[in-house]
Amino acid sequence: MANFLGIFTVRNLLGLSLALNLSLVLRVVYESGKDGGPHGFSVEEQRGPSMADMGFGKEAQATQRTRLSASSSCGQDVMEKVINLDHGDPTMYENYWQRMGERTTVVISGWQSMSYFSDVKNPCWFLEPEFAKQVVRLHNVVGNAVTEGRQIVVGTGSSQLFLAALYALAPKDGSEPLSVVSAAPYYSSYPSMTDCLKSGLYKWAGDARIFSKEGPYIELVTSPNNPDGFVRHSMVNRTGGLLVHDLAYYWPQYTPISSAADHDLTLFTVSKATGHAGTRIGWALVKDPEVAKKMIKFIELNTIGVSRDSQLRAAKILEVMTNTSENVGHIGSYESFFWISHHLMAERWQLLRAAVNRSRVFSLPDFTPGFCHFLNQDSQPQPAFAWLKCEDDRVEDCESFLRGYKMLTRGGRHFGVGPKYVRISMLDRDNNFNIFVKRLSAIQS
Amino acid sequence: MANFLGIFTVRNLLGLSLALNLSLVLRVVYESGKDGGPHGFSVEEQRGPSMADMGFGKEAQATQRTRLSASSSCGQDVMEKVINLDHGDPTMYENYWQRMGERTTVVISGWQSMSYFSDVKNPCWFLEPEFAKQVVRLHNVVGNAVTEGRQIVVGTGSSQLFLAALYALAPKDGSEPLSVVSAAPYYSSYPSMTDCLKSGLYKWAGDARIFSKEGPYIELVTSPNNPDGFVRHSMVNRTGGLLVHDLAYYWPQYTPISSAADHDLTLFTVSKATGHAGTRIGWALVKDPEVAKKMIKFIELNTIGVSRDSQLRAAKILEVMTNTSENVGHIGSYESFFWISHHLMAERWQLLRAAVNRSRVFSLPDFTPGFCHFLNQDSQPQPAFAWLKCEDDRVEDCESFLRGYKMLTRGGRHFGVGPKYVRISMLDRDNNFNIFVKRLSAIQS
Structure with missing residues (x-):
């Protein structure tokens, strides 16, 4: 057989x-x-x-x-x-x-999804339950991330979730901004996104490979890496770092799926997974509920939640992706x-x-x-x-x-x-x- | 007659x-x-x-x-x-x-609006042309804002546009953060939105009525005001202020439309105009193209644009609103x-x-x-x-x-x-x- x-x-x-x-x-x-x-x-x-x-x-x-x-x-x-x-x-x-025709068509009536709130019982009150469900199904079928025991936080693309992660991980009462590093070559937008508001909470500190400052720091681990495509792990040669794993490209079209990622804070985005960049939807899988809570707070202050229409559309697309990808490895x-x-x-x-x-x-x-x-x-x-x-x-x-x-x-x-x-x-x-x-x-x- | x-x-x-x-x-x-x-x-x-x-x-x-x-x-x-x-x-x-039934239903196929770009010829490259068109039509019919000679900047709700305005108006090389003020009672989120990242560019400075610091500042003028509903003008008793007019509630259901607002930088939001809060769409009318350019840059760094799906939905809703509101004052x-x-x-x-x-x-x-x-x-x-x-x-x-x-x-x-x-x-x-x-x-x- x-x-x-x-x-x-x-x-x-x-x-x-x-x-x-x-x-x-x-x-x-x-x-x-x-x-x-x-x-x-x-x-x-x-x-x-x-x-x-x-x-x-x-x-x-x-x-x-x-x-x-x-x-x-x-x-x-x-x-x-x-x-x-x-x-x-x-x-x-x-x-x-x-080629998939009408299978991923969404129809939204004028009176749907008008409230700010998607799910008042979820700490991430702006997360559409159907989107959350399809995220879990997709990860289970692809096998690229552990979703159990994680809070899903939806964002306006993974850019917003990256900023939310910086906000959540940086102490509010630090004596100086927390260093943010990533091994070169790193995603070209990390420095400007980190520093554009001259935040007192965090500050871009360059290449993780040559970072030697004492104390806590945030390391961005993009794997496979943007721009060079290599699989990556933390590069700072010591403990005490807070890791953000950007797994935007950890999908079977780009790289072999070796195991289910099991990190503290992982980012994904619809744009690179399905190609729907204009929809502006990303998600984070967050282990620590307190970190998730702060990320949610950031998104409240930044955009008071995330478009419900786009989440519904993304849910439909992920559903079809998952349905057509079950058992691909065998048949x-x-x-x-x-x-x-x-x-x-x-x-x-x-x-x-x-x-x-x-x-x-x-x-x-x-x-x-x-x-x-x-x-x-x-x-x-x-x-x-x-x-x-x-x-x-x-x-x-x-x-x-x-x-x-x-x-x-x-x-x-x-x-x-x-x-x-x-x-x-x-x-x-x-x-x-x-x-x-x-x-x-x-x-x- | x-x-x-x-x-x-x-x-x-x-x-x-x-x-x-x-x-x-x-x-x-x-x-x-x-x-x-x-x-x-x-x-x-x-x-x-x-x-x-x-x-x-x-x-x-x-x-x-x-x-x-x-x-x-x-x-x-x-x-x-x-x-x-x-x-x-x-x-x-x-x-x-x-009650309006299917008139505002949107149907979005799986392959539509996938690119990041809505209109590469517009400085606001993530602005859907149809949404821009309906914003202009609506303001013309309601008579609440001058759109001629303005750059329309779309945002993920007006919250994001408020932050974009602070970024655009604050000098990048200032010796200290620019003061941001608003007359009390002011919108309760202004202080936390302004200060949440401890920005070196701008800083919340409280009640505009008692603000007396020398030098430039940003004044937020919400009219009609949230929370008290009164029509407002600038309250700082001197020149040199950069004004942001938040006109989220300047619509006929809330207040008499006395004239078309003609300010440097005006914010509107779909949530309070039509009730579609879950759609997360707002827009700014910006007189100075350089200020608009910086706001656009902020939105690029913050969320790489604004959901195209939501803009298309909002456009449809505004279109029906405008179509059914022509000549209301006469018939x-x-x-x-x-x-x-x-x-x-x-x-x-x-x-x-x-x-x-x-x-x-x-x-x-x-x-x-x-x-x-x-x-x-x-x-x-x-x-x-x-x-x-x-x-x-x-x-x-x-x-x-x-x-x-x-x-x-x-x-x-x-x-x-x-x-x-x-x-x-x-x-x-x-x-x-x-x-x-x-x-x-x-x-x-």
Whole structure:
């Protein structure tokens, strides 16, 4: 029986892989045609002031400080469109949800969910019971986090929960602000989110690896890490730290699910789990009820709760995800979001690695495969971001360099390391991703 | 023609008033029956830990420090149910939206609004164009704010916009935190929202009337005021202040619309305008693009934008409100949210004033009527909160006193004044409001 299932899974994989290859080829042809112009690529500027304002990148000026040759096979028109892979907008998942049709449609009547209160009996009074229920079901099916004995705290995305965690963990009467650290390269928004209000409660203190100040501190552990995709543990070499685990990317499409996370305070977000970034819903699993209570207090003071409409929508989406993902590891599933997304990400990483190998100007991190208990097989890490290094000695600043080829990325300095590195979103729509790998492979040393 | 319209309006009013009286009586009977028990009132505790956590009140212990007599006509059963009027949950509006049926139903498919970005061409890149359009239409029909030459900034409720305004107005390199003031009685959450993170940018500095520190400051002008309902202007007796106008209650159901507000920075919220508190949507009208840009930056750092689902829902609700409110001042409308809510609030204030007069233990503010350009008639202020004063010399603390009668309110100290005052929500469901006025009128000196 085990053998039969094994064969079945391999066959499924092969069929799916062929189907996806065909689908990708078709999409490139189809999307190219849609983008206008005889060669299929428009010169339309994709981005407004917003992305620059988000601190996610600079304007797409045609500054080409260093420019290497681009092979003629690439074609001039392909080079015209600005490709913005600076931020992690998860639009690649739109296709999946379109294919799922009306199953995740929500209908909200005008008189529903008008009160501030979702559940007056829950310490987190703004948590929709149905959302909480679906969070628990999802974690149980995926096996990526222990939910038992945890207070679920819902937030307006995990950003708000990150700030709530800082508020909850920092003593209110400390003689100085509590240090907040994370090992470089760290998520580029941590420093500005921590310091934007010059709080007297906490203060950004940089790279966890070189942090040596005495006394308590907060360490942010992002695993798999944004930007580089590696699995992480605490890096400060002593006890006494308060840990916040940001597990936004601990889902089967990005990394093998090795075990159920069992930390004191863990953050998740719908945006990276399902692709619904515009819904602004995240959740925290919190062991200490007193810490949870303070996080809830922060969200009261910050936004008086969290949109009930969005929670209801997120609940519906998580429900369908869970329903279609039960038993995936044993029988496979062409319907499962995680199963399909895992294979799409595998495709993308194959295409990216092929482009990088062809170009020979860049390098990517090497990952160790691991056994994924959800997929019930060995699998490769295939992060939501590519952490690309420019290996050419003539290139000092990889972000500027790629901007010269009209590819917007986020440079290493934002993440606390050098400018030889850039972070590139792997979650854009097919069309942009395909232009990106084509353009990258055409840059020759 | 003017006369005819005048008569028509009076007739409408009379008909509506009679209908409402009947409806109120029926509801009391009906709701009483629903609440269980032979006498129609349950002893069920209405509130969980949440309201206490919100800083909105204390537990409903049967502490009866001072208790005056209650007339026998009130009945013992009525006295059993805890009535929570501590917070301003606008559930009275549910009835209206139920009557509007499917007109404000939203249907959101699984693949919609997935991206972080609503409109990359707008500096406020997370603002849904349809929501912005309906905000402008609504202000134009109601006539309560100038929108021309303003950047609309959407927020997760107006709480987030209040914090965004503090961030935007406070200099980043000031030698000390900027003072934030508001005339007492002020909104009870202003001090804790301002100071909860011990920001180095701004600091709560109390009552604007006695503020005398040199240099720049931020003054919060809430008009009509929460808690007391009076129309307000700046109270600090000098120039150099940066004003934030919180006009959450500047709608025809609460106060005459005298003119279109034309300030530098104005805040509104869906929760008090339409009753959809659970949707968590507010908006700011901002004159200076640089201030707007900083507010947008704050919301990026705080929650990476605002739920797109909730904005789409709010847009639909505002659209129906506007459509049914055009020309209300000339022809009246049984469909208009503002028209109907104005008359419901008038009813409630009449009932409350009658109860206060009967009791003779309490007093209420006296308001001056004014011409409402929206309703095209003189009208009375009828605030969303009643600012009740206990006139009995034996009662020191009105909040504790009313708690003895199982009515939860918010005491004056939260608003920067003495404990003789309490704030009482006028926006609860009919059943609770009716028990409240009945119970209040039964307290005799």
